[in-house]
Amino acid sequence: MSQSPFIRVYQRKSKSPWDDHSTVLLLADIDENDNNPRALQFTRYIYLHRDIKGQHQS
Structure with missing residues (x-):
């Protein structure tokens, strides 16, 4: 599987x-x-933080 520049798993x-x-x-x-x-x-960017289930963190 190729890596996506849009999703990053720590x-x-x-x-x-x-x-x-x-x-x-x-x-x-x-x-x-x-x-x-x-x-x-990445001078201006927005990330959505997700937990291990893929749900967003607020």
């Missing part, structure tokens, strides 16, 4: 205040200087 314990297992990228900048249409920049 390889070590998260430093966030939630009991989260993974994050889903909801918003990020696109690097317009790169020819790859999936080249992302």
Whole structure:
């Protein structure tokens, strides 16, 4: 399975205040200087923190 730039499963314990297992990228900048249409920049971004069951953490 190839890795998605939009979903990240933690390889070590998260430093966030939630009991989260993974994050889903909801918003990020696109690097317009790169020819790859999936080249992302992270100057502005939004992540959704999810627990091991995939439910969001609030």
